[in-house]
Amino acid sequence: MLSAESLKQIDFELAKYPKERNRSAIMGALRIAQVELGYLSVETIDYVAEYVGIPAAQALEVATFYNMYDLKPVGAQKITVCTNLPCALRGGMAAGEYLKEKLGIGYGETSADGKFTLVEGECMGACGDAPVLIVNNHKMCSFMTKDAIDAKLAEWGVK
Numbered sequence: 001m002l003s004a005e006s007l008k009q010i011d012f013e014l015a016k017y018p019k020e021r022n023r024s025a026i027m028g029a030l031r032i033a034q035v036e037l038g039y040l041s042v043e044t045i046d047y048v049a050e051y052v053g054i055p056a057a058q059a060l061e062v063a064t065f066y067n068m069y070d071l072k073p074v075g076a077q078k079i080t081v082c083t084n085l086p087c088a089l090r091g092g093m094a095a096g097e098y099l100k101e102k103l104g105i106g107y108g109e110t111s112a113d114g115k116f117t118l119v120e121g122e123c124m125g126a127c128g129d130a131p132v133l134i135v136n137n138h139k140m141c142s143f144m145t146k147d148a149i150d151a152k153l154a155e156w157g158v159k
Helices: 003-015 017-036 042-052 056-065 085-089 092-103 146-155
Strands: 077-082 116-121 134-135 140-141
Touching: 003 017, 003 042, 017 056, 056 077, 077 092, 085 092, 085 140, 092 116, 092 146
Parallel strands: 077 116
Antiparallel strands: 077 134, 134 140
């Protein structure tokens, strides 16, 4: 199900913990699987759990608790907007509304062309940089005013 390279990366995660604590590697292992496959199906979660050596229910608990794990396919650019109170007070809600307008989708939706998914997120730990976005769970974009959003969208070919 996963490439040899991904399994090697999961082995690296597992090596960080004593054998009896291999459950601690599940977050990293799920992230690695998601990067390779694009999202985490139930079958993928079960496979990763078995590989790590924990019950599938424990892996599913992790995958459903954290919003960085995608349980269904998402767009090529998954944009998570922080709308927690500090970001909301500094333009996070407005940034989200602007993105909805520009992309023609709401939170939890993917554009018809499959290029964008918009997600509402919780605190990203960068209140001083608000409003912030996370792109594909890995790249934080700070101070996302309308102009900054337009510049980012232009990079992706959106006018």
